[in-house]
Amino acid sequence: MELNSKIPEGPIQEKWDRHRFEMKLVNPANKRKYTIIVIGTGLAGASAAASFAELGYNVKSFCFQDSPRRAHSIAAQGGINAAKNYQNDGDSIWRLFYDTVKGGDYRAREANVYRLAQISVNIIDQCVAQGVPFAREYGGVLSNRSFGGAQVSRTFYARGQTGQQLLLGCYSALSRQIEAGKVKMYPYTEMLDVVIVDGHAKGIVTRNLRTGKIESHAGDAVVLATGGYSNVFFLSTNAMGCNVTASWRAYKRGAGFANPCFTQIHPTCIPVSGDHQSKLTLMSESLRNDGRIWVPKKKGDTRAPTEIPEEERDYYLERRYPSFGNLVPRDVASRAAKERCDAGYGVGPGGLGVYLDFSDAIKRLGRQVIEDRYGNLFEMYERITGENPYETPMRIFPAPHYTMGGLWVDYNLMTTVPGLYAIGEANFSDHGANRLGASALMQGLADGYFVIPYTIGDYLAGVAPGSVDTSHSAFSDAEREVKQKIEKLLSINGKASIDSIHKQLGRLLWDKCGMSRNAEGLKEALSKIPEIRERFWREVSVPGSGEDLNQALEKAGRVADFLEFAEIMCHDALSREESCGAHFREEYQTEDGEALRNDNDYCYGAVWEFKGDNQQPVMHKEPFTFEYIPLKQRNYK
Secondary structure, three states: OOOOOOOOOOOOHHHHHHHHHHHOOOOOOHHOOEEEEEOOOOOHHHHHHHHHHOOEEEEEOOOOOOOOHHHHHHOOOOOOEOOOOOOOOOHHHHHHHHHHHHOOOOOOHHHHHHHHHHHHHHHHHHHHHHHOOOOOOOOOOOOEEEEEOOOOOOEEOOOOOOOHHHHHHHHHHHHHHHOOEEEEEEOOOEEEEEEEEEEEEEEEEEEOOOOOOOOEOOOEEEEEEEOOOHHHHHOOOOOOOOHHHHHHHHHHHOOOOOOOOEEEEEEOOOOOOOOOOOOOOEEEHHHHHOOEEEEOOOOOOOOOEEEEOOHHHHHHHHHOOOOOOOOOOHHHHHHHHHHHHHHOOOHHHHHHHHHEEEEHHHHHHHHHHHHHHHHHHHHHHHHOOOOOOOOHHHHHHHEEEOOOOOEEEOOOOEEEOOOOOHHHHHHHOOOOOOOOOHHHHHHHHHHHHEEEEEEEHHHHHOOOOOOOOOOHHHHHHHHHHHHHHHHHHHOOOOOHHHHHHHHHHHHHHHHHHHHEEOOOHHHHHHHHHHHHHHHHHHHOOOOOOOOOHHHHHHHHHHHHHHHHHHHHHHHHHHOOOOEEEOOOOOOOOOOOOOOOOOOHOOOOOEEOOOOOOOOEEEEEEEEEEOOOOOOOOOOOO
16 A cells, blocks of 8 residues: 655645646536545535535435435534634634644644645635624624634634534535536435445445445545544444444555544533433533533532532642643543543542533623523533533533544545545544544535545546446446345344444443553453454344345444444554554653653554455554644643
């Protein structure tokens, strides 16, 4: 496997503009001859599909939901970053670039991160033009708030439903192209394989989730916009349908998988309430603007929070990190909460919680201001917990959320398979070892609206349109493999539920490859994962047939992929003998418990290559060089 990042020459401020000029173009008359397949309709997928169609390409868009509007991007709450500097508080493209590289603990590609910061200012204009109802100040200008890992206010928001409003903007653009006939939409359709012809991605194999029909679709390029894989932990903030299947099947067809162990733990999640739960609920990081995080100073204090006087409260983030306080990055806040709870200061059932308290903000600003900013989030919290956060502090605890790892892509967002692209959370490119809050929406829209519409043309200009159709033997071969796997799942006739095995895997990963890892635990996980996988293929129960709607079959296929993917996740964590960002190896930490990087030996992206079932994957390295932001120990104190 050859890793060529294709980073343009020249000063970093000029790389993207120079690259856009130097790339090959497809003229408007020829664009009509090409078909692009886009899998996923979240912010990255919907914006890419709409943009391709606006340019004149023919687009096939796939989602497994009943509507593109149900993509998990709607769950994003707090906002989207952009270096507009409307607050006149010192922000700039360079500062956003710096904060993102530092927040990712220097494990991302400088050129990609600078481009992201550069494009961020265009995204806001695009979304406003589409009618996205961002919050505004009294005079009508767009409002900004702070987020973790930054000392400026650069986050644009629409109350606590920013992802939903941004997705509606993408969806309107996509719907316009569906109506125009340039996008053919395939809802209720799951991608189960990538079809490779002469080394190039030329199509996909899908299953219609209502009828069970296996179909092939040919295209001149394939774009994966299928999100992240945090549901490997079973309990996560992701929607129930989120999975690794599309990326994993692409990996098994030759696409390198980069940094799979870089999984983000979000610090403000509603704590687990029992074994009955199938997912967790996120409370937006934006709440840390006005909410103060604390635990009792006395271990095992069971008093109601309102009965604990101020002098007996430990505002531990403000104490440890006076410069950033409650707005430290997610990995730092999560580890600090875990440390307090492990030390016996946690609150709520099992001591697995800390308080997020708005009483000071309500006294300072009034309840109405807080309600205007966070009302729907407070309402959601009360519906789930039965507690009123205006009157008693929220209880929060860290939980699996975003994944920084993903398919390796070059500067053009192409994977190691020519013609196969990965955008948004499905790729690894921009966030390093820890994503700053409000940067996911920024990357998804940057990739979809402003990067891949340019870069895909550079590839297509050298490809004959429609050179391969579904009559090619590669499609029938891929269909046969997909059907065989489905038949194998349906033939097991075991008695174990799919969820019970997924829970067993998720608990193992959370304990051994979750918020903190060590060599002993990772080796234990690597010895147990094959046992769980063997149990799955021997004992799982998958009722029904493959010829109709069968949600058990859908879930079983995704869990089967998680059971394979979990191994390279642990291999990756074991091989990286350092702590960086959200990858916290207990053996490698500073005297005061912070992540301790090893830049001499591990300043690279780890890219894993599939070598066959039951074979050890091979790791390749993309070295990261830092020419513009010198490597140094992160400090948020």
